[in-house]
Amino acid sequence: MLVHICCSVDSHFFLQKLREDFPDEKLVGFFYDPNIHPYSEYRLRLLDVQRSCDRLGIDLIEGPYDFERWMQAVKGYEKEPEKGARCEICFDRRFEVSAKKAQEIGEKRMTTTLLVSPKKSQEQLKRTGERFAKDYGVEFVHVDYRSGGGTQLQQRISKEERLYRQDYCGCMFGLTIQREQQGTIADELFSPLDGNVLPGSIEERLQIYEERLELEASGRDYRIVRQKFLNYRLKFGWVKRKKETLASYILPYSVMKRRYTNGKVEMEMNGLHWFNREEIRLMTLERYNLLSGESYTSVKALVFNPPPFETDMRVREKAGLGLWDLSPMIVLETVPEGKLEILIESEAYRDVREKLVLL
Numbered sequence: 001m002l003v004h005i006c007c008s009v010d011s012h013f014f015l016q017k018l019r020e021d022f023p024d025e026k027l028v029g030f031f032y033d034p035n036i037h038p039y040s041e042y043r044l045r046l047l048d049v050q051r052s053c054d055r056l057g058i059d060l061i062e063g064p065y066d067f068e069r070w071m072q073a074v075k076g077y078e079k080e081p082e083k084g085a086r087c088e089i090c091f092d093r094r095f096e097v098s099a100k101k102a103q104e105i106g107e108k109r110m111t112t113t114l115l116v117s118p119k120k121s122q123e124q125l126k127r128t129g130e131r132f133a134k135d136y137g138v139e140f141v142h143v144d145y146r147s148g149g150g151t152q153l154q155q156r157i158s159k160e161e162r163l164y165r166q167d168y169c170g171c172m173f174g175l176t177i178q179r180e181q182q183g184t185i186a187d188e189l190f191s192p193l194d195g196n197v198l199p200g201s202i203e204e205r206l207q208i209y210e211e212r213l214e215l216e217a218s219g220r221d222y223r224i225v226r227q228k229f230l231n232y233r234l235k236f237g238w239v240k241r242k243k244e245t246l247a248s249y250i251l252p253y254s255v256m257k258r259r260y261t262n263g264k265v266e267m268e269m270n271g272l273h274w275f276n277r278e279e280i281r282l283m284t285l286e287r288y289n290l291l292s293g294e295s296y297t298s299v300k301a302l303v304f305n306p307p308p309f310e311t312d313m314r315v316r317e318k319a320g321l322g323l324w325d326l327s328p329m330i331v332l333e334t335v336p337e338g339k340l341e342i343l344i345e346s347e348a349y350r351d352v353r354e355k356l357v358l359l
Contacts, residue, residue, distance in 0.1 A: 001025045001141065002102035004094060004112040005060070006033055006170070008048040008163045013154040014113040015056055017145045028107065029053050032063030032097050034070040035090050036170040038189065040202045047209055048164040055161070061105075063097060078173045083121045086173065091128040099136035111141040118151055119169060162224060164209060185347050187233050194306050200231045200353040208356045221359040231351035237344040241336050247299040249288075251312045254328035255348050256280075262341045272319055273335045279327040280342060283319065288331045291318045299333050 001022060005011040011029065018027055031049050036042040042065060053060040073093050077086035095112070102110040110133055114120050126142045133140035145154070158165060168175045172189060179186040188202055197203045208224065215222050232253050239248040256278045263277040271290075273282040283291075285299055292315050296302045306312070321327055328344055 001109040001111060002028050002030050002098060002105070002107040002138075004098040004110065004114070005029045005031050005049055006113050006117070007045050007166060008052040008161075009154070009158045009165055010113040010116045011049060012052045012056070012161055012163060013150075013157050014116045014145060015053075015058060016157070017143070017150075018111070021143065022141075025109070027058050028105070029058050029060040030063060030098055030101055031060060032094055032101070033170060034063075034065055034067045034093070037067065037172040037175075038191065038202065039065070039067075040206055041166070041170070041188065044164060044202060044206045044209060045166065045170075047206070047213075051213065052161070052163065061101065063101065069093075074171075074173070079177075080173075081177065082119055082169065082174055083124065086171075087120070088124060088128060090171065091125060092132070095129050095132040096135075099132040099138055102133075102138045103136040107138065109139045109141050111143065115143060116145045116150070116154060118146065122146075162212075164205075184349065185233065187231070187351075190233050194304055196306055196309060198233070199229070199309060200351050205354055208354055211356055215356075215358070223357045223359060225355050225357055226352050227355050228350065228352055230348060231353075232348050233346065235345040235347070237346070238342075239330060239332065240341040241338065246332055246336075247303070249299050249302045249306070249331040250344060250346075251316055251329040251331070252309060253313075253316070253326050253348060254330070254344055255326040255346055256328055256342075256344045259345050260341070260343045262339060264339050265335060265337070268335075270320065275340070275342070278342075281319070281321070281327055281329045282335045283329070283331055284335060285331055285333055288315060291315045299331060302331065 003015065003018065015027060031046055033042065036045060046062065050060055070093060074086050074089050077089060080086035098110055112125065112129060114125055115122060122144065129140040129142065168178055175188060176186050190198065192198065197207065212222065212224065234250055237250045239246045261277040263275055265273045265282065266276040267274050271283060271287040275282060285296060285302065289295055292307060292311050294307055316325070316329055319329065321329065326348055
C-alpha cells in the first residue's frame with residue numbers, strides 16, 4: 001500500500017495503526033507535498049518523516065517539489081479558509097501524483113496520513129482520494145483513526161517519539177491567514193538576503209533537528225525544549241542624505257516608534273553618534289569592525305555577508321546598549337554632518353523558540 005505522507009506527527013501514528021489493521025500489506029511512504037512553504041520548512045518536515053520511517057522500518061519515496069505548478073493550480077484561491085476550495089485543489093494535485101506513483105510501482109492500494117489530521121475534512125479527503133485512485137486503477141483506503149481517543153493517542157506518541165511539531169498546515173496562504181487571526185507576523189516567510197540564520201526561524205530549527213540526528217546516531221541523550229523570548233525581524237530600512245541613499249547596516253533590535261524620522265547628529269561620545277530623534281545611534285564601519293573583531297572593507301560587504309546574529313548583539317552591548325535596549329543602531333561608512341532621513345520598518349515581538357539541550 002502506498003501511503004501519502006504529509007508530516008511525521010500524522011504519519012508515525014498513522015503508519016503504526018495501518019500495520020495493525022493491514023498486517024499483510026507492505027507499506028511504502030510517499031512524501032509529496034509541494035504546498036509546503038518555505039523550502040526550509042519542506043526540508044525540515046521531510047527530515048523528520050525520514051527519521052520516523054527509519055524508526056518504523058518503512059521505505060520512503062520523495063516526490064518532486066514542484067512548488068511553481070502548485071502555485072499555478074491554486075491561483076485565485078489564496079484567500080480561501082482552511083478546508084475550503086484551495087484545500088480541495090491541493091488534495092487533487094497531491095492525490096493524483098500519489099495515485100500515479102502507486103500505479104507506477106505496482107501498488108494496488110493507496111491512502112494518506114492527511115486522514116488523521118484534525119484540521120482536514122475526512123469527507124473531502126475521501127471524495128478526492130477515491131476519484132483519483134479510480135482514475136489510476138488503484139483502491140483508496142479510507143480509515144478513521146481520529147475517533148475513539150485516536151487524536152489524543154497520536155499526540156502522546158508524537159511527544160514520546162520527539163517528533164517535529166509544526167504549528168501550521170504548510171502552505172503560505174493558510175499560514176498568512178492563521179498569523180493574521182493570531183495578530184502576529186508570519187516570520188516563517190522572512191528570507192534575509194544575506195542568508196543569515198535568524199533566532200526562532202525555520203532555518204534555526206532545521207539546524208537543531210539535523211544536530212539531533214547526529215546525537216541519536218552517536219547514542220547521546222538530549223532534549224528539545226521551548227523557550228519564550230523577544231524576537232525581532234527587520235522588514236526594510238534606509239538612510240538618506242539630500243535624497244541620496246547611503247549604504248547602511250541596521251543592527252538587530254533596532255525599533256522606531258514611527259517608521260520614518262529626520263534630524264541630525266547632536267553629539268558624539270565613545271565612538272557613538274547620537275541622533276536627535278527616536279534614540280537612534282550611528283557608528284562608522286571602522287568602529288563596527290573594532291567592536292566586532294571583523295574587518296569589513298565596506299558597508300555593502302557587511303550587508304550582504306554579515307557575521308552571525310550573536311556578533312551584532314555583542315556589538316550593541318560593547319557600544320553601551322543594554323540587553324533590553326531597543327534603540328536603533330546603524331552602521332555607515334562615515335557619519336555625515338547635516339540633516340539625515342531615516343526609515344526603519346521592523347518588529348520586536350514575543351515568540352517561542354526551540355533549543356537543543358544535551359543531557
